[in-house]
Amino acid sequence: MKEFFKVDTIDGVLSHTSSFDSVNTETVALAECLGRVLAEDVHSDVDIPDFNRSTMDGFAVKAASTFGASEANPAYLNVCGQIKMGVRPDFSIGPGEVAGIATGGMLPGGADSVIMVEHTDSLDASTIEAYRSVAPGQHVIEKGEDIRRTGPALAKNIRIRPQEAGLLAACGRTQINVYRRPVVGIISTGDEVVPVDRVPAEGQIRDINTQALSGQVQAAGGLPMVFGIVKDSRDDLMEKCRRALRCTDMVMISGGSSVGARDFTVEVLDALPDTDILVHGISISPGKPTILARSGGKAFWGLPGHAVSAMVVFAVVVRPFLDRLCGRSETTRRFPIQAVLNRNLASAQGRVDYVRVRLYDAEDQIIAEPVLGKSGLINTMVKADGLIAIGMNTEGLEQGARVRVMPL
């Protein structure tokens, strides 16, 4: 019986992430920053807001002037002006006085709160009745309450979502320093693999992996660089690998990493200068015959040939490395969808099994239904909404088990 390669656990593989460096940084315009990873701590040049700001349409007032006011016993208040939007009021108010103010307006001196227009009635041009009391600070955002100029507004290494883009705008940042998108080289191998625009002859199959892995790279914030299909030739593979390592930040080969007769990946890695094989085999299914090497400081992956296996390995193992390259901090969180399994699932001990599941929303809970079908079928990934893991030391999961689903 042939000796199979030594396998690592997922944790063992992931322990290598910290030994790779993030890519360098670049400056992008605010309008282009969505989804990018911040490479600087951001401070605002002003307090946000830079004035005491009304959050309601109504009247700026000293709260004390309204104390005790009710429907039965309204407070009578003198209107001493109307606040113009976007300018500092040129007057102050005293006890028993109010000034008309719209949402977003600046409170005049003397005012500490806003009474909503819905809680007032106008008696004449200069007098209102207030039916409610307000507390100091009510319906007001104080100067610097959102972001203080002295403190940090955003910490680096986070992915910029729409709200972070909004905050960057508030801070006056038209140019943002972000990590470059890591370029990931993608190579397909196999004499049976033909390009998408070719009609496969008998025994041939079109290249699915290049497209599926490119999509995963893009979705994770990287830029795929496609190197096409290498036939099972050691020299061609060597040449493509050298070129990919030169032009990219990380390389992924799919196919050619099992113990098959045409396995040149290890040979090529052995022949490349400054190259160490870190991992040869992972205790997961699908995806066991995965290779991770470091070549000249760059991560080099040998992924399984089946599209599904390659995609699972990418989702579970490669992606944390790509996050590292992208500059994302380890505290960047993705939260699983919790669901309830709708049938028993057997599993082998000694490895983590990843099972594709379809999800159904059943009001009080979400149901996870395993997608049946062999792991080589891309169709099963299309039917799936996510992956669940069945741990190393369990023999399976029972119907009704609560599972955590990693979205696909």
Place this chain on the structure above:
Amino acid sequence: MKEFFKVDTIDGVLSHTSSFDSVNTETVALAECLGRVLAEDVHSDVDIPDFNRSTMDGFAVKAASTFGASEANPAYLNVCGQIKMGVRPDFSIGPGEVAGIATGGMLPGGADSVIMVEHTDSLDASTIEAYRSVAPGQHVIEKGEDIRRTGPALAKNIRIRPQEAGLLAACGRTQINVYRRPVVGIISTGDEVVPVDRVPAEGQIRDINTQALSGQVQAAGGLPMVFGIVKDSRDDLMEKCRRALRCTDMVMISGGSSVGARDFTVEVLDALPDTDILVHGISISPGKPTILARSGGKAFWGLPGHAVSAMVVFAVVVRPFLDRLCGRSETTRRFPIQAVLNRNLASAQGRVDYVRVRLYDAEDQIIAEPVLGKSGLINTMVKADGLIAIGMNTEGLEQGARVRVMPL
């Protein structure tokens, strides 16, 4: 007391989605299709795979030749050839015969299964011992098992993920018919709002909404078109609205939609031809003063001025309309993150309260912690991982309640 506008429920608002049409379609290259919405039912031009394909490295065999084989009593089998990758084998095998085959290879005539190389030993160049039996079909993907040429491969109106891109490649599709990205016009209003590149004077604030809403549009698959800031002038607003309606598929104004003195949005809508106000006020918080109109068949939104309120309204209400424009089917599912609330939350009856929460992963469950702070603070959106809804007819949620979190 001023009359407040009549408010609709969320369901009432969402019932209008079906009255808007999806945008038209365009053709994109396979490499550009990720995240786009498919506008055609896709069929493959070949069976996938187009031959009986081995999923393992080993030997193609008639399963019956291995029946009864065990470690103690191996089957002795004659090796009558080696399958070349990517070509039809030019020989068949009979009972008691095998042919060497690699993962992805085409089974020769006569073979119905593959025995893994790990379960065999080579005795000499032409004989192996097999230690296990295999069942017919084992370690084989049959011709057409993944996708049959006669059936549909992908149905239209789905968003293309990496696996769908892979399947499109398998089907030989280099060009894909997808829905155009809807163009969404974004207008900010308010005399107090200044552009990002300006240092706000006292009483002024930079335009957060344009950037935050542009980000939400992009994340939802749309293309934002920015029309800048309109000062509180009816004529300028009218002019910008006309222009935005001409150039885009949907328009969003933020600010100017409450009952404030400077509320020109309704005036403008009243003056536009072929325009009906469908909704004026929604029973949600934040976000009550939201307007939805139809103008010449296009959706026109008046969103609240506060960035947080505008973003919540976008996430909860506007996004389903944008999905509709994008061509996404109603069965396109997004699944919430289930979490446990870590404190009591009060809520007013008669409206749905949206509360920003931060999530923590606590092994057996995910904890949702409400983000404190006034709803006008963009900072609270930055701290939040998602939104939870507290229903119309409840007075709040108790600590320990199971909640569904909509990711932000």
